[in-house]
Amino acid sequence: MEKILIFGHKNPDTDSICSSLVMADLEKKVRGDDAIKACRLGEINEETKYALNYFKVEAPELIENVEEGQPVILVDHNEFNQSVNGIEKAKIDTVIDHHRIDNFKTTEPVFYYAQPVGCTSTLLFELYTLNNITIEPKIAGLMLSAIISDTLLLKSPTTTIKDEKTLEQLAQIANVDIETYGLDMLKAGTNLDKYTEEELINLDAKRLDKDGMSYIIAQVNTVSIPDVLKRKEKLEEVINQKIKSENLSLFVFAITDIVNSNSEAIVLGNRTDLVGKTYKINNNIAVMPGVVSRKKQILPLIEKNL
Amino acid sequence: MEKILIFGHKNPDTDSICSSLVMADLEKKVRGDDAIKACRLGEINEETKYALNYFKVEAPELIENVEEGQPVILVDHNEFNQSVNGIEKAKIDTVIDHHRIDNFKTTEPVFYYAQPVGCTSTLLFELYTLNNITIEPKIAGLMLSAIISDTLLLKSPTTTIKDEKTLEQLAQIANVDIETYGLDMLKAGTNLDKYTEEELINLDAKRLDKDGMSYIIAQVNTVSIPDVLKRKEKLEEVINQKIKSENLSLFVFAITDIVNSNSEAIVLGNRTDLVGKTYKINNNIAVMPGVVSRKKQILPLIEKNL
Numbered sequence: 001m002e003k004i005l006i007f008g009h010k011n012p013d014t015d016s017i018c019s020s021l022v023m024a025d026l027e028k029k030v031r032g033d034d035a036i037k038a039c040r041l042g043e044i045n046e047e048t049k050y051a052l053n054y055f056k057v058e059a060p061e062l063i064e065n066v067e068e069g070q071p072v073i074l075v076d077h078n079e080f081n082q083s084v085n086g087i088e089k090a091k092i093d094t095v096i097d098h099h100r101i102d103n104f105k106t107t108e109p110v111f112y113y114a115q116p117v118g119c120t121s122t123l124l125f126e127l128y129t130l131n132n133i134t135i136e137p138k139i140a141g142l143m144l145s146a147i148i149s150d151t152l153l154l155k156s157p158t159t160t161i162k163d164e165k166t167l168e169q170l171a172q173i174a175n176v177d178i179e180t181y182g183l184d185m186l187k188a189g190t191n192l193d194k195y196t197e198e199e200l201i202n203l204d205a206k207r208l209d210k211d212g213m214s215y216i217i218a219q220v221n222t223v224s225i226p227d228v229l230k231r232k233e234k235l236e237e238v239i240n241q242k243i244k245s246e247n248l249s250l251f252v253f254a255i256t257d258i259v260n261s262n263s264e265a266i267v268l269g270n271r272t273d274l275v276g277k278t279y280k281i282n283n284n285i286a287v288m289p290g291v292v293s294r295k296k297q298i299l300p301l302i303e304k305n306l
Numbered sequence: 307m308e309k310i311l312i313f314g315h316k317n318p319d320t321d322s323i324c325s326s327l328v329m330a331d332l333e334k335k336v337r338g339d340d341a342i343k344a345c346r347l348g349e350i351n352e353e354t355k356y357a358l359n360y361f362k363v364e365a366p367e368l369i370e371n372v373e374e375g376q377p378v379i380l381v382d383h384n385e386f387n388q389s390v391n392g393i394e395k396a397k398i399d400t401v402i403d404h405h406r407i408d409n410f411k412t413t414e415p416v417f418y419y420a421q422p423v424g425c426t427s428t429l430l431f432e433l434y435t436l437n438n439i440t441i442e443p444k445i446a447g448l449m450l451s452a453i454i455s456d457t458l459l460l461k462s463p464t465t466t467i468k469d470e471k472t473l474e475q476l477a478q479i480a481n482v483d484i485e486t487y488g489l490d491m492l493k494a495g496t497n498l499d500k501y502t503e504e505e506l507i508n509l510d511a512k513r514l515d516k517d518g519m520s521y522i523i524a525q526v527n528t529v530s531i532p533d534v535l536k537r538k539e540k541l542e543e544v545i546n547q548k549i550k551s552e553n554l555s556l557f558v559f560a561i562t563d564i565v566n567s568n569s570e571a572i573v574l575g576n577r578t579d580l581v582g583k584t585y586k587i588n589n590n591i592a593v594m595p596g597v598v599s600r601k602k603q604i605l606p607l608i609e610k611n612l
Binding site: 099100102103104106107111113114115117130295 | 415601
């Protein structure tokens with residue numbers, strides 16, 4: 001039997017990696033076989049590495065394409081341009097997600113479960129309950145890491161009561177202190193020195209295509225925005241190269257201070273007005289007080305200004 | 307507070323009407339208020355009337371448009387061309403469905419729950435369980451009517467074990483004999499004499515737009531295919547008018563014998579080859595042995611031949 005491949009989005013974050021591993025665990029137990037494989041569509045970032053290492057779980061296998069007819073399960077995304085190469089011809093079996101749905105299509109009915117919550121793992125927790133399956137401590141650890149990452153320790157405006165309650169229960173199962181573990185994990189992800197500027201702008205970048213226009217919103221977390229902005233000149237250079245090579249109208253590189261919950265963004269392209277209508281842009285930088293969420297704050301702002 | 311409107315697809319069948327009423331009942335109990343209203347996007351057919359009458363439930367209110375920003379819940383459909391006029395500008399809150407997903411899009415994350423099962427009500431039954439809400443007998447009656455209708459008394463190839471098990475449990479709650487009630491309800495829906503030919507071809511018609519081509523697959527249930535085909539000449543006339551006025555490439559009017567589980571279809575348009583590659587078409591009629599499901603049998607056939 002052909003293995004069903006489970007993966008999150010390209011440029012995987014902690015939710016995409018952990019939810020793939022968790023969903024694989026769940027599906028193996030529900031479907032009663034080993035015909036399931038967790039995969040990833042890109043490099044593991046430092047934050048995720050910390051989580052996998054802490055809970056002693058191996059990273060899923062890297063894949064780049066799928067064949068026509070390949071059965072797949074998507075977690076933490078649904079937009080084809082954020083998914084594996086070849087997704088249009090794959091056989092989508094299931095989607096578990098917490099993002100908007102954008103031009104999603106299948107030829108057959110599928111299992112699709114999405115809710116406007118802060119993290120995919122919050123929904124996976126529900127599926128364990130629904131299927132009466134006990135959650136192992138290390139699986140709970142992966143889920144709580146995903147929730148902490150996506151909600152920035154419950155501080156992001158995407159956080160719901162359901163995320164909070166789920167996180168509490170998972171912390172008991174995994175036996176970790178949320179604040180201590182969470183801050184350590186988030187800080188591990190802010191070690192940006194080891195990345196080149198090209199890597200930084202691709203680390204957690206989402207590309208969106210709308211009305212014939214393409215734009216990318218990238219985001220990095222840090223404990224010191226000035227530290228990242230020391231590399232501003234070189235960052236702008238690689239962003240401008242990217243804009244040219246991919247014919248982008250806008251590139252927003254958001255640098256988010258996870259301790260103080262603020263962001264500053266480098267904004268480039270010929271449609272900087274989409275940000276500029278709301279935030280003053282000085283020397284290509286927009287200061288965004290209280291902004292931490294791409295999905296709930298930056299993206300809606302751009303769409304409103306479109 | 308603005309009422310959230312709940313509705314199924316245009317040309318509503320029993321699942322669309324009953325699931326709207328059931329979902330409204332569920333949402334009122336979950337959200338703890340009366341800010342919910344079940345609606346419908348078209349006339350109630352004879353089969354559905356029988357069910358509503360039997361369980362003494364009033365039909366939902368007819369609506370034709372929604373305003374920009376109107377919060378809505380979609381049941382039993384997701385494709386915008388099958389939904390209310392104005393859906394593109396509405397605020398979609400929730401979708402509960404069992405069809406393929408076709409170019410569905412939202413600007414915000416939504417609650418989306420779909421499974422490849424035979425009927426929307428099978429999923430609603432799960433939601434009652436998940437929310438620990440007791441199902442009243444008349445609500446169980448609506449759900450079982452929807453399942454019997456969509457699965458043709460569990461005979462359609464769309465039927466899953468989950469539909470079967472759900473139907474059994476609902477029959478106990480509603481205290482009805484599935485076979486007796488089911489056949490009576492289905493037969494009530496086969497009283498086609500009261501409809502004009504224009505009404506017949508619109509009674510349960512689904513329009514699909516693909517690759518710049520538009521086609522409609524309509525379906526009626528009967529206990530005697532020859533009885534319906536007595537009106538063949540007039541039916542062909544109104545179908546050809548429809549093809550002309552809506553610039554359709556294909557119109558399939560499937561007449562399904564619910565007792566013997568067969569169909570015959572009137573096939574017209576300039577792309578009858580999409581059916582003709584599989585079934586011989588004689589005098590505009592394709593005989594389709596064992597075919598009862600538009601979704602699982604007729605639609606995939608057309609797409610395969612495209």
